Amino acid sequence: MNILDKIVAHKRIEVAEAKSKVSIADLEKAPLFGRKTLSLKQALTAEGASGVISEFKRKSPSKGIINDSVLPEIVTKGYVEAGACGLSVLTDTEFFGGTFDDFAKARAANPSTPMLRKDFMIDEYQLWEAKAIGADVILLIAACLTPAEVRQLGRKAQELGLEVLLEVHDREELEQSVCEYVDMVGVNNRNLKTFVTSIETSLELAQLIPDKFVKISESGLKDAETILQLREAGYQGFLIGESFMVTQNPGLALKELIGRFQLTSNQ
Numbered sequence: 001m002n003i004l005d006k007i008v009a010h011k012r013i014e015v016a017e018a019k020s021k022v023s024i025a026d027l028e029k030a031p032l033f034g035r036k037t038l039s040l041k042q043a044l045t046a047e048g049a050s051g052v053i054s055e056f057k058r059k060s061p062s063k064g065i066i067n068d069s070v071l072p073e074i075v076t077k078g079y080v081e082a083g084a085c086g087l088s089v090l091t092d093t094e095f096f097g098g099t100f101d102d103f104a105k106a107r108a109a110n111p112s113t114p115m116l117r118k119d120f121m122i123d124e125y126q127l128w129e130a131k132a133i134g135a136d137v138i139l140l141i142a143a144c145l146t147p148a149e150v151r152q153l154g155r156k157a158q159e160l161g162l163e164v165l166l167e168v169h170d171r172e173e174l175e176q177s178v179c180e181y182v183d184m185v186g187v188n189n190r191n192l193k194t195f196v197t198s199i200e201t202s203l204e205l206a207q208l209i210p211d212k213f214v215k216i217s218e219s220g221l222k223d224a225e226t227i228l229q230l231r232e233a234g235y236q237g238f239l240i241g242e243s244f245m246v247t248q249n250p251g252l253a254l255k256e257l258i259g260r261f262q263l264t265s266n267q
């Protein structure tokens with residue numbers, strides 16, 4: 001079984017358990033459920049935006065522990081102060097060490113920044129969870145959903161006021177899954193079988209993504225030159241976790257990166 005199949009199999013059990021404990025009606029009573037959501041799409045396309053979506057990620061199947069000594073509220077505040085357009089916080093516990101508590105702490109510390117609930121969405125119930133914890137955006141991974149599921153989950157998410165980021169790895173996933181219930185298309189540079197990242201994936205798919213979608217390049221990004229190259233190719237969003245999280249001060253790492261690519265782009 002590949003890693004994605006393993007994660008999804010585990011997620012199905014988790015979701016069934018969560019459903020038996022907390023009803024949708026209860027999720028709707030959560031204090032943040034009715035909150036007005038923020039637009040990541042708008043933040044990424046605003047004049048002068050850095051385009052960086054910074055991720056809080058404690059561990060991953062590819063790297064093991066990345067950083068287990070930092071606090072979500074401190075890291076995410078640092079990201080926002082450094083110029084992040086949006087935040088991504090992992091809520092998958094088993095494989096990424098994330099929690100709803102991490103998300104809640106980041107949410108409370110950054111009330112005006114669009115936030116992505118980073119998890120493996122397979123069931124509408126998780127959209128209600130996302131609303132209940134104060135998320136603005138959800139991720140739909142084409143590699144673990146049928147095109148019909150992408151449509152169904154995307155449509156429901158938008159009805160709830162959430163924005164939808166569709167993640168693809170190749171041309172086939174893009175062509176089969178992209179639909180009107182998607183706001184942004186993310187190209188994951190990480191091959192899920194080998195964990196190797198290559199920005200060629202983003203460069204190859206850029207032209208194939210219809211222009212009405214905001215394009216986001218995901219994973220393996222760390223230097224200013226790469227970001228400028230991806231911008232040239234049409235990307236307005238850059239999802240970056242590991243290269244910040246491996247440092248003791250992820251916000252500072254983002255600040256330095258933005259300093260480098262803004263300097264370069266003004267020359």
Ligand SMILES: O=P(O)(O)OC[C@@H](O)[C@@H](O)c1c[nH]c2ccccc12
Nearest residue numbers: 188218219220221239240241242243
């Ligand atoms: O840490 P990186 O290499 O900068 O990558 C961030 C993000 O793209 C990555 O965490 C990611 C992309 N898609 C995902 C789906 C699930 C979990 C994690 C991910």
